[in-house]
Amino acid sequence: MHLPQALNALGSLLGQRLSTSKHDLDLHGRSESYFALTPPDAVAYPQTTAEVQQIVRICAEHGVPVTGWGAGTSLEGHALAVQGGLVVDFSQMDKVLEIRAADMDVTVQPGVTREALNQELRATGLFFSVDPGANASLGGMAATGASGTTSVRYGTMRENVLALQVVLADGRVIRTGNQARKSASGYDLTGLMVGSEGTLGLLTELTLRLHGVPEAVSAGVCAFGRIEDAVDAVLDTIQMGIPVARIEFVDAATAAAFNAYAGTSLPECPHLMVEFHGSPEGVAQDSARFGEIAEDHDGLGFQWSTLEEDRRALWAMRHNAYYAILASRPGARALVTDICVPISRLARAVTETQADLAQASIPGPILGHVGDGNFHSILMFDPENPAELAEAKALSHRMVQRALDLGGTATGEHGVGMGKLGYMQREHGAGWDVMTTLKQAMDPQGILNPGKLIRPR
Amino acid sequence: MHLPQALNALGSLLGQRLSTSKHDLDLHGRSESYFALTPPDAVAYPQTTAEVQQIVRICAEHGVPVTGWGAGTSLEGHALAVQGGLVVDFSQMDKVLEIRAADMDVTVQPGVTREALNQELRATGLFFSVDPGANASLGGMAATGASGTTSVRYGTMRENVLALQVVLADGRVIRTGNQARKSASGYDLTGLMVGSEGTLGLLTELTLRLHGVPEAVSAGVCAFGRIEDAVDAVLDTIQMGIPVARIEFVDAATAAAFNAYAGTSLPECPHLMVEFHGSPEGVAQDSARFGEIAEDHDGLGFQWSTLEEDRRALWAMRHNAYYAILASRPGARALVTDICVPISRLARAVTETQADLAQASIPGPILGHVGDGNFHSILMFDPENPAELAEAKALSHRMVQRALDLGGTATGEHGVGMGKLGYMQREHGAGWDVMTTLKQAMDPQGILNPGKLIRPR
DSSP: OOOOHHHHHHHHHHHGOOOOOOOOHHHHHOSSSOOOOOOOEEEEESHHHHHHHHHHHHHHHOOOEEEEEEOOOSSSSSOOOOTTEEEEGGOOOOOEEEEGGGGTEEEEEOOHHHHHHHHTGGGGGOOOOOOSSOOBBBBHHHHOOOOOOOOHHHOOOHHHHHEEEEEEEOEEEEEEOOOSOOOOOOOOOOHHHSSTTTOOOOOEEEEOOOOOOOSEEEEEEEEEEEEEHHHHHHHHHTTTTEEEEEEEEEEEHHHHHHHHHHHHOOSSEEEEEEEEOOHHHHHHHHHHHHHHHHTTTTTEEEEEEHHHHHHHHHHHHHHTTTHHHHTSTTTTTEOOOOOOGGGGGGHHHHHHHHHHHHHHSSSOOOOEEGTTEEEEEEEEEEETTTHHHHHHHHHHHHHHHHHHTTOOOOOOOSOOOTGGGGGGGHHHHHHHHHHHHHHHHHOTOBBBSTSSSSSOO | OOOHHHHHHHHHHGGEEOOOOOHHHHHTOSSSSOOOOOSSSEEEOOSSSSHHHHHHHEEEHHHEEEEEESSOOOOOTTTTOOOOOOEGGGOOOEEEEETTTTTEEEEEOOOOBBBHHHTTTGGTEEEEOOSSOOOOOOOHHHHHOOTHHHHHHHHHHHHEEEEEEEOOTTSOOOEESSSSSSOOSSSOOHHHHHTTSSSSSSEEEEEEEEEEEOOOEEEEEEESSSSSHHHHHHHHHHHHOOOOOOOOEEEEHHHHHHHHHHHHOSSSSSSEEEEEOHHHHHHHHHHHHHHHHHHHTTTTEEEOOOHHHHHHHHHHHHHHHHHHHHHHHTTTTTEEEEOOOGGGGGHHHHHHHHHHHSSSSSSOOOEGGGGGGGEEOOOOOOOTOHHHHHHHHHHHHHHHHHHHHOOOOOOOOOOOOTTTTTGGGHHHHHHHHHHHHHHHHHTTTTSSTTTSSOOOO
């Protein structure tokens, strides 16, 4: 790596938009997770694809690692420059380029956040569905294959990215996909890029699928005496084909954290939170059918509403869960686990995880997007106490092993980054070698986000 | 290529299941399209993944091309061994390995056809949704990224393949994906394999997503005086979010061909055929809303039914369209075009194509999966008259150029094979080079289905 020469060239290109200030480096050395501070050597703030192309060319020439940065909300350290080099911060590429309402799609720059996009779409009757909770950047969401509460109905980023513009490791710019809703024209490069975590290219433009704002929305919450009953109710809902738009599980500890954080008075037991989208008659019928299922599984009364204020309150709780849980142990940091299992194994995965957590000395409330078989435990540890971090890692490790034993995946939505590298061999076997082969073919120098996703050299 | 040595080794492995009979070679040298007879050097009929692995190892050792064969229903010559070598016919790998009703998925061998699978699923209340018309093999459908009438609601093969077992060019066996409904664990190798047309590996096992058989189904048909009105009705239906399960367009010539073929008495003008899946109340409401849209666009009366016999008659017509159209010109062969455009450009793409066809000396009825923006013209030519084949190719060429001009794709669902190779550069530009790079990394010898999808060497 010839860093000084690269920084000279980058400085000529970007002027003030190349930063080596300690403040900037530290800001881009932090993650929302438990990883140690990892400041890069410099931060670039490009404004155009052409600038990103020039940046990558300069870094390629001088062998300098390049790591993309969206909103910094990744939980697996994706955006940390673990081998030093340059972080490319896309916050100044934040324009919604074109809304095509008739085609129900939109083209954006990577730095647009999902909330900013939905704000911009308000007058169109359309919305962008993928909702990971955090106000992540759309580039980061595509790069990490994000999903969230609505994926059970509208899909993850994989299903919602139609086309990309990508700067490759050698500075070439390609376009993958197009506006056609389906295509059988060659390898699915869009699908290869989504979830590639910046290791195959930097995303400089995204065309995203939009959905019509439903005519009516109903949302509700139901408490259950036992976790198994709540999970069985999810299973029945999915298997009966009730078109649930969201179906979220929170355990008793999460409900208690909500109450403490937001002054609510939920019973301190497991809950399901659901939402239905459709016509007024349709959502009423879906809500009624879900209510019957909940009753069959000893639900403690399902209450639902189509009023926007009620729904907002309900989902604000869910979206604030992470902060509510963190607030329940002041000073703690969190290791957030993320496994996904076939839905028939969900009850077993959740109850075994809960039993494991019951033996632990640190708290780990459970919540998740259970319609997909995906759930998390938010393991809180005292950052001053290495034994607690070690225990959190051990609990997370056993959760992943459990998921893989049950035919699931080490990460449902948070990605590999650094945190899940150690499970790639077991999950993919020779398939991981294939990923490494693809990486070497596309980035032979290994300058794009080194240390993530693929086998370390 | 050391063919004799390879055939010796293959003969020892497979015995009678390696064939070099003229009958077998000719059978595997034909396609359902206009390509010339292209017999391979031999045909293998493996029964297990281990045999496929041995076959590929032998072919790799001796530099012999390997081309997969499912049911031979491809329209772009995918399964033709254009550089000679071995065709691997998967018809003896035709077992449904495991139906997991609770997880709503199934694992099959590649030679299972979609109709055989749905037959096997009859008692489960589940069905496999992708329906390209032909009774294709599921391995072939995954390899070519097939879709069809129901994709507007349930997605294409890309959305319905959860996991694969793949034999790579060097004989390694990998598993991609797993039973989890979503995963952010590394590059989406499943997605890379779907639509790769046998150029990156041979699919030996598929795990497919199933859907619940809807409680109620309604289907109906509506004639329109003008193509533009029919297409505008599609646009409104999609944009209003009516959850149509199928929405098919047929033009006046296709309606006339139906009448002649099946003794029906459709008005000889453009039609839309639609289907709705849901609760009895839901499908009645959806049908009524579609009826209003049709009326707004001067539809000539929308008739719908929830009776199975009526629906079967309707879709039998649609499924037999290809044969009905071929029968309308005895002795003709067909070149079936396959473009897909953003839905806002659909009316323009269809009407410009119709105007072009009106000038032609050969007939080319238009029909398609218009909810996705995808449509076909079935261009019929006299196989004894080279000028007619040339005219068909010229019409197809102009259709593709039109699709690309309108921001669409050269192939919505039939794939690249040989027929669309010439458009890859224009559609993908440097992206096609990336596909070639990936191919070279995964199959450096170029033995897997050479001559398809990627840039010829």
